[in-house]
Amino acid sequence: MVIIYKTSAIAIGALISVMVTVNGILSGFAGVWFSVLVIHAVGLAAVLIVILAVKRKKVAGKIPLYLFSAGAIGVLVTYFNNVCIPELGTTFTLALCLAGQSLLAVLIDHFGLLGMKRVRFNKKKIIGFLLVAVGLVAMTLF
Amino acid sequence: MLDVVLAFVTGWFVILSSIINANLSQKIGVFKGVLVNYIVGLGITLAILVVTGVSFRAGIAGLPGIPVWAFSGGLIGVVVVASSNVVVPKVPAVYMTLLSYIGQLGTGIFLDYARTGTAPLGRIIGVLFIVAGMVYNSMADKETVSNDSSDNVIHPPSCSRLPPRL
Numbered sequence: 001m002v003i004i005y006k007t008s009a010i011a012i013g014a015l016i017s018v019m020v021t022v023n024g025i026l027s028g029f030a031g032v033w034f035s036v037l038v039i040h041a042v043g044l045a046a047v048l049i050v051i052l053a054v055k056r057k058k059v060a061g062k063i064p065l066y067l068f069s070a071g072a073i074g075v076l077v078t079y080f081n082n083v084c085i086p087e088l089g090t091t092f093t094l095a096l097c098l099a100g101q102s103l104l105a106v107l108i109d110h111f112g113l114l115g116m117k118r119v120r121f122n123k124k125k126i127i128g129f130l131l132v133a134v135g136l137v138a139m140t141l142f
Numbered sequence: 143m144l145d146v147v148l149a150f151v152t153g154w155f156v157i158l159s160s161i162i163n164a165n166l167s168q169k170i171g172v173f174k175g176v177l178v179n180y181i182v183g184l185g186i187t188l189a190i191l192v193v194t195g196v197s198f199r200a201g202i203a204g205l206p207g208i209p210v211w212a213f214s215g216g217l218i219g220v221v222v223v224a225s226s227n228v229v230v231p232k233v234p235a236v237y238m239t240l241l242s243y244i245g246q247l248g249t250g251i252f253l254d255y256a257r258t259g260t261a262p263l264g265r266i267i268g269v270l271f272i273v274a275g276m277v278y279n280s281m282a283d284k285e286t287v288s289n290d291s292s293d294n295v296i297h298p299p300s301c302s303r304l305p306p307r308l
Contacts, residue, residue: 005232006241012229013245015222021253023215029208033194034201037187042216044180050220051173063169070162070175071182073155075190078183080152084145089258091250091265093149095272098243100153102279114161124282131275139268 017090023078024085032082039078092139099132172227176220240280244273 027035084093106125112118159179167175191198230238247269255261 002232002234005229006237008225008229009233009238009241010245010248012222012225013242013247014249015218015225015245016242017246017249017253019215019218019222021250021257022212022218025257026208026212026215029212030201030204031196033187033191033196037184037191037201038205038213039216039219040180040184040187042213043219044177044184044216046217046220047173047176047180050224051177054173063166067162067166067169068178068182070159070166071179072186073159073162074179075183075186077152077155077159080148080155084149084152087145088149089250089254089265091247091254091269094246094250095268096146096149097153097156098246098272098276100150101157102153102276104154104157108157108161114158115165116161122282122285125279128275128277128279128282131278132272133275135268135271135273135275137268138264138271140264142262142264 017094020081020085020094021090024082024090027082028086032079035082036075036078040075092136095136095139099136102129102132172223176223180216236280236283240276243276247272 023035023039026038029035030038081093084096088096106121108114108116109119110121163175163179166178170178233241251261251266251269254265
């Protein structure tokens, strides 16, 4: 039964890939920053529809200000994607992005940053990172 | 070269926003969290467009000429969040990131081929190496971190059970 969910996990990855590519193509039509606007407008409309249709969780207490910053970060992510996808292609852009994610993730875990539980860096993972690095270089070489 | 650095740094922002979004959605729910994200993002983007003097009239005038499917990115983002909401709790932590990455990179090959008509050997080999590296590290993670998929706690980012990017 879990296999359905694992397949869905791959499908979600596929959707992410399509999303960033479509956004990159849109930016070719509408301009890099204007497309960020369009993307957010469409997303906002979509989530409003979902919120109207789905049962809501009650808001619990005050919301600390820093929790609003994700929106700003998201703007940068979208903008950088729009810049990089047309130049580097989808695969290389995503590969670099994933490498960046993995790096920060192990740093956050090792030092227990941002309220995460401290998980010491497993030195074995250096091998994995080396393989990733080789893969990234291979993408640039030929 | 700058693009390479930008793409790499984008990964950091993805992780950061994932963590913040996870905290936000714990307080107000997943979709309200997305709503807040898009509202804040929209506001900031408007401000940037105004400050940099981008012509809204020209931008809007150009919209009808764009194929409809090119607008679907924002919608797909919401679909990703909604499906992650269902899938992430059901998939062991160690697999979620790995499977998502495989989906992203594999699809990337096809999309690049569709867009450019080429599938360079270097890109395919590169993806294989990257996946191999990720699989290896996932196995290493299996040894050290709890795999309990029924756990509601936010897991370490390196196993990333956090909702993938928006």
